[in-house]
Amino acid sequence: MASTNNKSPRHLLTVSSFTKEEHELVLATAADIKACPSKYHNACLRMVMLLIFQKPSLRTHVSFEAGFAKMGGHAIYYSTVNSPMGSKETIHDTAKCASRFVEIIGARLKKKSEMHSLAKHATVPTINMLDDWGHPCQILADFLTIKEKKVTYLIFDLAISPMSRYCDIFLTATIVQHGRLFFILFYFLLFCSFFIYVSF
Numbered sequence: 001m002a003s004t005n006n007k008s009p010r011h012l013l014t015v016s017s018f019t020k021e022e023h024e025l026v027l028a029t030a031a032d033i034k035a036c037p038s039k040y041h042n043a044c045l046r047m048v049m050l051l052i053f054q055k056p057s058l059r060t061h062v063s064f065e066a067g068f069a070k071m072g073g074h075a076i077y078y079s080t081v082n083s084p085m086g087s088k089e090t091i092h093d094t095a096k097c098a099s100r101f102v103e104i105i106g107a108r109l110k111k112k113s114e115m116h117s118l119a120k121h122a123t124v125p126t127i128n129m130l131d132d133w134g135h136p137c138q139i140l141a142d143f144l145t146i147k148e149k150k151v152t153y154l155i156f157d158l159a160i161s162p163m164s165r166y167c168d169i170f171l172t173a174t175i176v177q178h179g180r181l182f183f184i185l186f187y188f189l190l191f192c193s194f195f196i197y198v199s200f
Contacts, residue, residue, distance in 0.1 A: 009122065009123060009124055009125045009126070010125055011119040011122075011125055011126045011127070011128075012125075012126075012127045012128060012136055012137070013115060013116060013119055013126070013128045013134075013136070014128070014133070014134050014136055015134070015136045015139050015140070017136070023140075023143070026140060027140070027143055027144050027147055030140075030144050031144065031147065031148070037070065040070075040071050041070070041071065041072055042071070042072040043071040043072060044068055044071040044072050044073030045071075045072035045073070046072070046073075047068075047072075047073040047074070047103040047104070048073065048074050048075075048076065048101065048102040048103055048104075049064070049068050049073060049074070049075045049076070049102060049103065049104045049105070049106060050075075050076050050078055050098050050101075050102045050104075050105050050106070051064055051065065051075055051076065051077050051078060051106045051107075051108075051129070052078050052080065052085070052094075052098075052105065052106070052107040052108065052109070052118075053077070053078065053079050053080065053107075053108045054080045054107075054108060054109045054110050054114075055108050055109070055110060055130060057108055057129075057130075060108060060129050060130065060137070061077065064106055064129065065077065073103075076102070091114055091117045091118050091121070092117065092121045094118065095117075095118050095119075095120075095121035095122040095123075095126075096121055096122075096123075098122065098124075099122050099123040099124045102124060103124055103125075104124055104125050104126075104127070105118070105122055105124060105125070105126045105127070106126075106127045106129045107126065107127070107128065107129060107131075108129040108130045108131075109130075109131050110131065110132060111131060111132055112131045112132055112133035112134075114131070115128050115131040115133075
C-alpha cells in the first residue's frame with residue numbers, strides 16, 4: 001500500500017498552489033537537476049507514478065515518464081479512452097484505488113472539476129498535467145526558461161484570473177535585466193487579463 005501517512009498530501013493544481021518561496025525552491029531544484037542529473041538518479045527509487053490521460057499528449061507524456069524513470073522511478077501510462085473512469089468507475093473510486101498502489105498521480109483531464117475531485121479524494125500528491133483551466137507545469141517550465149536566460153524577475157503577487165489554459169494566474173511581475181526595467185510582460189498580461197475578463 002503506497003499511502004501510509006495521515007497527513008494531507010500537497011497537490012499542484014494551479015501555479016497558485018505554491019507560495020513564492022516554494023516556487024523559488026522548485027525552480028532552484030529543477031535547475032540543479034538539469035546541471036547535475038547524476039545526483040538525482042535514485043531520487044524516486046522504488047516509487048510509482050500513475051499518469052492518467054483523458055487528453056492525448058506527446059511532450060507531457062514523454063517528459064513525465066522519461067523524467068521519472070531517470071530518477072529511479074516507474075511511471076504507468078493510463079489512457080481513459082477504453083477505461084471505466086468517469087462512467088462505471090467514479091473519479092472518487094479512481095483516486096482511492098490508485099492511492100493504494102502508487103506514490104504520486106499525474107493527470108491530464110478535460111475538466112477542472114474532475115481534476116479537483118481527483119485531488120480531493122487522493123491520499124497521494126496529485127499533479128495537474130493540463131485541464132480546461134490551467135497548465136501549471138508548462139508555466140513552471142516557462143519560469144525556468146526565463147531564469148536560465150539570465151533574467152532576474154520579482155514576483156510581487158499571484159492572484160486567480162480567467163486568462164487562458166496556459167496562464168491560470170494573473171502574474172504581476174517586474175523583469176529586471178542589465179539594470180533596465182522591462183514592463184512588457186506586466187502590460188501584456190494586464191491586457192490579456194482585461195480582454196478575457198470583458199469577454200466572459
